[in-house]
Amino acid sequence: MSRADVLAGPVPPAAPAAPAALPGAVARLLRSELRLVFGRRRNVALLSGLAAVPLLLGIVLYVAQGTALSGQGPGFVARVTGNGLFLVVAALFMCLPFLLPLTIGIASGDAIAGEASSGTLRYLLTLPVRRGRLLAVKAVATLVFVTAAVLAIALVALATGAVLFGVSDLTLLSGTTIPAGAGLARVAGVTAYVAASLTGLVAVGLFFSTLTEVPVGAMAATVVVAIVSAVLDTLPQLAVIHPGLLTHHWLDFAEMLRLEVDWGVLGQGLAVQAAWVAVFGALAWGRFATADVTS
Amino acid sequence: MTSGPVSPLLAADAARRGDTVVASGAQAPVPASREATVEAPAVRTSGLTKRFGSAPAAVDGIDLHVPRGSVYGFLGPNGSGKTTTIRMLLGLVRPTSGQAWLLGEPMPGASAGVLPRVGVLVEGPAFQPYLGGRQNLTRLDACDATADPRTSRRRIDDALDRVGLAAAADKPYRQYSLGMKQRLGLAAALLRPRELLVLDEPTNGLDPQGTREVRTLVRELADAGTTVLVSSHLLSEIEQVCSHIGVMSRGRLLVQGERAALTEAGEARVVVTTTFADAGAAARVLVALGLVDVAADGTEVEASLAGTGVGVGAVSAALVHAGVELLGLELRRPSLEQLFVTLTGEGFDVAR
Numbered sequence: 001m002s003r004a005d006v007l008a009g010p011v012p013p014a015a016p017a018a019p020a021a022l023p024g025a026v027a028r029l030l031r032s033e034l035r036l037v038f039g040r041r042r043n044v045a046l047l048s049g050l051a052a053v054p055l056l057l058g059i060v061l062y063v064a065q066g067t068a069l070s071g072q073g074p075g076f077v078a079r080v081t082g083n084g085l086f087l088v089v090a091a092l093f094m095c096l097p098f099l100l101p102l103t104i105g106i107a108s109g110d111a112i113a114g115e116a117s118s119g120t121l122r123y124l125l126t127l128p129v130r131r132g133r134l135l136a137v138k139a140v141a142t143l144v145f146v147t148a149a150v151l152a153i154a155l156v157a158l159a160t161g162a163v164l165f166g167v168s169d170l171t172l173l174s175g176t177t178i179p180a181g182a183g184l185a186r187v188a189g190v191t192a193y194v195a196a197s198l199t200g201l202v203a204v205g206l207f208f209s210t211l212t213e214v215p216v217g218a219m220a221a222t223v224v225v226a227i228v229s230a231v232l233d234t235l236p237q238l239a240v241i242h243p244g245l246l247t248h249h250w251l252d253f254a255e256m257l258r259l260e261v262d263w264g265v266l267g268q269g270l271a272v273q274a275a276w277v278a279v280f281g282a283l284a285w286g287r288f289a290t291a292d293v294t295s
Numbered sequence: 296m297t298s299g300p301v302s303p304l305l306a307a308d309a310a311r312r313g314d315t316v317v318a319s320g321a322q323a324p325v326p327a328s329r330e331a332t333v334e335a336p337a338v339r340t341s342g343l344t345k346r347f348g349s350a351p352a353a354v355d356g357i358d359l360h361v362p363r364g365s366v367y368g369f370l371g372p373n374g375s376g377k378t379t380t381i382r383m384l385l386g387l388v389r390p391t392s393g394q395a396w397l398l399g400e401p402m403p404g405a406s407a408g409v410l411p412r413v414g415v416l417v418e419g420p421a422f423q424p425y426l427g428g429r430q431n432l433t434r435l436d437a438c439d440a441t442a443d444p445r446t447s448r449r450r451i452d453d454a455l456d457r458v459g460l461a462a463a464a465d466k467p468y469r470q471y472s473l474g475m476k477q478r479l480g481l482a483a484a485l486l487r488p489r490e491l492l493v494l495d496e497p498t499n500g501l502d503p504q505g506t507r508e509v510r511t512l513v514r515e516l517a518d519a520g521t522t523v524l525v526s527s528h529l530l531s532e533i534e535q536v537c538s539h540i541g542v543m544s545r546g547r548l549l550v551q552g553e554r555a556a557l558t559e560a561g562e563a564r565v566v567v568t569t570t571f572a573d574a575g576a577a578a579r580v581l582v583a584l585g586l587v588d589v590a591a592d593g594t595e596v597e598a599s600l601a602g603t604g605v606g607v608g609a610v611s612a613a614l615v616h617a618g619v620e621l622l623g624l625e626l627r628r629p630s631l632e633q634l635f636v637t638l639t640g641e642g643f644d645v646a647r
């Protein structure tokens with residue numbers, strides 16, 4: 001055997017190929033994530049709590065019907081007894097300032113920080129799940145959960161309203177009456193707009209979630225952002241920045257209840273949300289892609 | 296420096312000077328083209344450093360070399376930087392400087408291709424508290440893009456069996472005892488066939504029986520060709536299974552190499568058992584041979600072979616030649632623990 005042979009030694013077997021990702025991997029990851037989110041007792045309780053709002057509101061209005069108190073309250077609420085469809089709008093209106101931001105805070109704040117605090121993040125990342133993919137799947141799962149929350153409110157409101165007050169032709173804000181079927185479509189539009197206008201806050205919450213290992217911190221910060229935004233929106237001195245505020249266009253869903261819907265207004269509201277999503281989505285990605293996972 | 300075994304004394308000197316000693320197979324940098332072959336070490340790092348903020352470096356320029364097929368005991372007192380090193384190897388923490396290769400591929404760049412072939416247990420197990428053991432493994436497997444869902448069930452059952460957790464598989468993780476949690480962590484690392492296992496304190500929280508099982512498991516896996524990098528601050532728990540040892544202290548790798556080479560090169564002592572009457576004569580023979588540190592105690596005479604080049608054979612021949620009645624002759628190697636104390640100088644306590 002020559003010296004060269006000794007040096008070369010046995011021919012090394014070819015390096016094993018890196019295992020390839022299987023088709024449907026992202027779908028499996030997302031399904032697993034959704035199962036986790038919707039399987040958590042806390043999240044189920046949260047959804048049930050939100051769904052109870054229209055039920056309680058409907059019952060209160062039903063009981064107060066015919067008393068001196070009936071017809072009082074903010075615009076949409078007063079109309080509920082006339083048409084059950086309005087209970088959907090009234091319930092969403094009541095949940096928007098605090099309960100829905102709270103829901104978003106809990107769901108999005110938990111997304112990354114929850115995995116970090118329980119230590120499961122390091123095991124997901126070493127499976128490996130790519131960081132960008134994990135963030136995207138967490139974002140989608142959170143959005144699905146928030147959408148489910150909005151839908152839970154809307155559907156329970158629709159059922160409660162239909163049972164207690166009946167569904168009749170819808171009298172729009174402009175006074176025109178449209179058939180019940182078209183009215184239902186309008187109310188569905190309101191629900192869709194509300195869900196869509198919450199995406200910006202989800203992105204903000206996701207970003208906070210990448211900053212900390214303490215989920216409660218990220219949750220609280222997210223809720224605070226929504227509240228501060230609403231407060232700033234009330235200060236006339238800050239009128240210049242109002243159109244860009246996260247919450248400024250939230251109540252524009254009322255546009256859906258006009259005879260001629262001004263799509264420009266709604267589009268502007270959605271554009272603002274898209275901008276918040278872009279900015280905070282990029283920040284979350286920038287942070288999470290390089291963050292040291294030491295939990 | 297030649298690439299032969301280095302005496303721990305030398306290593307200790309080097310440690311005091313602050314550089315790293317590779318006890319055997321000193322590695323020249325390997326050209327990148329050869330890195331990807333099977334021959335590449337299972338783990339290699341070059342000047343790997345991590346600094347958290349302004350604190351002194353948690354890991355300070357270490358050059359790990361874990362050969363394929365070895366069981367590498369990664370030792371060091373609490374806070375010496377073992378976990379931080381492992382986190383950098385796995386791409387969880389970004390090195391401040393230096394590089395790491397897993398199975399020949401650069402990390403963290405090649406994570407997607409390499410990590411499916413690596414089973415990990417880092418700083419204790421962590422699972423979803425409200426899911427059962429089996430459900431937790433199902434979740435992990437579903438999140439693994441390269442794991443075949445069709446074989447998922449079987450692999451999960453096998454892994455649970457392997458760590459002796461089959462009976463408690465459906466209990467919520469929250470209700471697991473510490474040892475059961477640790478076992479589930481090991482099961483997760485064994486969900487798929489792995490080329491490399493990185494186990495950070497795998498025996499933490501296990502009862503003696505469990506510790507023994509982990510040792511057996513590691514030995515079985517190693518026999519099947521899996522490389523195992525196992526960290527511990529408890530020497531006794533892993534020293535029996537390790538083929539290689541690396542010792543960390545204050546962020547530095549003091550010494551690494553084959554365990555046998557490290558301990559054999561240490562200060563070997565010879566213990567002669569003779570009759571009470573011959574003890575004095577035996578001691579004189581040992582002194583005459585040039586052995587140092589000769590001490591007689593009743594029927595036993597002990598001496599150090601360190602630095603003399605005298606072998607046991609020579610000792611026995613000389614004793615017989617001098618007419619000493621030889622009842623027993625024993626060669627004692629220093630234990631790993633002693634080696635460790637020699638290296639760190641301060642035993643196994645938190646250094647900072």
Ligand SMILES: Nc1ncnc2c1ncn2[C@@H]1O[C@H](COP(=O)(O)OP(=O)(O)OP(=O)(O)O)[C@@H](O)[C@H]1O
Pocket residue numbers: 294347350353371372373374375376377378379380527528647
């Ligand atoms: N996230 C962090 N931020 C700041 N310092 C850290 C961080 N993580 C670890 N350290 C420091 O780095 C050093 C090494 O810690 P590491 O966890 O790597 O030690 P270890 O060898 O694994 O110890 P043990 O045997 O206790 O597990 C310690 O001084 C520790 O305080």
Ligand SMILES: [Mg+2]
Pocket residue numbers: 377378379418495
């Ligand atoms: Mg550690």
